[in-house]
Amino acid sequence: MKLGLIYSRVSTDEQAKEGQSIDAQIKLCSAYMEQNGYSIAPDGVYKDEGKSGSNTNRPGLQAVLQRVIDDKAIKAVFVLDTDRLARNTLDHLSIKTIFKKHEVKLVSISQPMIDDSPEGNFIDVVLAGANALQSQITGRKTSKVMEQKIKAGWWAGVAPIGYVNSINPHPMSQLDKRIVTPDPEKAPLVVKMFELYSSGSFALDALVTKMNDLGLTAKNGGELQKSMIHHTLRNPFYYGKMLWKGELYKGKHVPLIEYDTWLLCQKIMNAHNQNGSRKRKHNFLLNGFLYCEDCQGRYFGEQHVKNGKTYRHYHCGTCKRGTYVDIDELEKQVEKWFSKVEMTEKYANDLRNKAKEIVESLRDTTNDERQSLVNQRTAIEAKIQSAEDNLLEGTFTKEKYHSITARLEKDLGEIETKLAQTSKNYSKGVKRVERLVDMAENIQQTYHDAEPEMKREYLDLFFSKFMVKDGKIVAALPSEYIKPLITSGKLTVRVRNGWLPG
Numbered sequence: 001m002k003l004g005l006i007y008s009r010v011s012t013d014e015q016a017k018e019g020q021s022i023d024a025q026i027k028l029c030s031a032y033m034e035q036n037g038y039s040i041a042p043d044g045v046y047k048d049e050g051k052s053g054s055n056t057n058r059p060g061l062q063a064v065l066q067r068v069i070d071d072k073a074i075k076a077v078f079v080l081d082t083d084r085l086a087r088n089t090l091d092h093l094s095i096k097t098i099f100k101k102h103e104v105k106l107v108s109i110s111q112p113m114i115d116d117s118p119e120g121n122f123i124d125v126v127l128a129g130a131n132a133l134q135s136q137i138t139g140r141k142t143s144k145v146m147e148q149k150i151k152a153g154w155w156a157g158v159a160p161i162g163y164v165n166s167i168n169p170h171p172m173s174q175l176d177k178r179i180v181t182p183d184p185e186k187a188p189l190v191v192k193m194f195e196l197y198s199s200g201s202f203a204l205d206a207l208v209t210k211m212n213d214l215g216l217t218a219k220n221g222g223e224l225q226k227s228m229i230h231h232t233l234r235n236p237f238y239y240g241k242m243l244w245k246g247e248l249y250k251g252k253h254v255p256l257i258e259y260d261t262w263l264l265c266q267k268i269m270n271a272h273n274q275n276g277s278r279k280r281k282h283n284f285l286l287n288g289f290l291y292c293e294d295c296q297g298r299y300f301g302e303q304h305v306k307n308g309k310t311y312r313h314y315h316c317g318t319c320k321r322g323t324y325v326d327i328d329e330l331e332k333q334v335e336k337w338f339s340k341v342e343m344t345e346k347y348a349n350d351l352r353n354k355a356k357e358i359v360e361s362l363r364d365t366t367n368d369e370r371q372s373l374v375n376q377r378t379a380i381e382a383k384i385q386s387a388e389d390n391l392l393e394g395t396f397t398k399e400k401y402h403s404i405t406a407r408l409e410k411d412l413g414e415i416e417t418k419l420a421q422t423s424k425n426y427s428k429g430v431k432r433v434e435r436l437v438d439m440a441e442n443i444q445q446t447y448h449d450a451e452p453e454m455k456r457e458y459l460d461l462f463f464s465k466f467m468v469k470d471g472k473i474v475a476a477l478p479s480e481y482i483k484p485l486i487t488s489g490k491l492t493v494r495v496r497n498g499w500l501p502g
């Protein structure tokens, strides 16, 4: 008998629901294993209870990964569905990569399509993208706690450079149990950095070198980068305010510098930016995908204005051979490459069924969130009603009534905004899943109709490189996801001739 592990997880929300329990997951997995010639390895059942799948920081998951690495006898890991493992593409792929490296199969028992076959891997990537979106929606619930913390004056995330996350020895409430305090080693260096920059005699590049020389390191202990210093100098946290979701809040942490010093740094930075050579970043759809057939160098997008006219083009950054290629022309050519991809009927159907499943779970999550908001709204409306009663009965003065209802009306407005946002996110999610279905119908058309951001995702899903020669795309290289589908014996995504370079 082959040996396997079982991994199970429930989030706090799911714990409340039926049918999602850890025990149910384990029971289903072990039954499946028995039917398919596997037995559970000694101590081979792993659990993460009350853990979200939006990151990999879970003891159970970490133990599974360690076991897979250490124990050669393990042949497969069984999960109820891939959501148990991860809810974002990157985590999902990293976990699968580790499994693959140690020749361990991932078996998702409720999604028989998702196995280690090339077809399964491809669908996996598409699905993981949709799962990530759902996680974004549920993730907003957690940010409520963060909001409370921020409003109470406590930073709710990783401490900025010069500070450390620490435990408050004398907490006053739930909100200030974990706080941010100055880092005894780095704080003086950060102060020094602000002083040096505010003197006006350091450009950002020189400051990076200087600070690295002085021994200020990044949060991960590595060398400081220019972007980090830029970010640090811009951060109002150092004079005592916290920037959160676009708004400034007063912080209760110890400031490192005076507001005036910070302000001076902003003025200097703005002045440098204005006359500096900092080019505006333009969106070039194909950046990173185009390569030179002559020298294998990378193509870059560029834009400049001549005699009042704007020119946009791509060109080889290495050999500069051939001329500049017009942007629209190349983008049109890329679109034609999508006509070479075709899906078989079976594959398209599988994709459609999966899409339906995702929409359903997305709707469930959204309904839960809406229900909770509607409950809050009802409670506030009841409070307003009772304030009115009190006013009529003469228990409340007019002033008291106004001050109470003003606050409640404001809360009511916020809830309405959130409700609207929920619907918007839901329809955005559904639209995205509908794209999956469209893709199954006609990839080229779907690509053509997609927004630029989505276009990049499709490009990424299907292609890794386009080779350009004399202004023409002469070959396209398939992405890592699609490559196995082309070479494997049974093609589920059919690809027309001329895909691979000669």
Ligand SMILES: [Zn+2]
Residues within 6 Å of the ligand: 292, 293, 294, 295, 296, 297, 316, 317, 318, 319, 320, 321
């Ligand atoms: Zn070149």
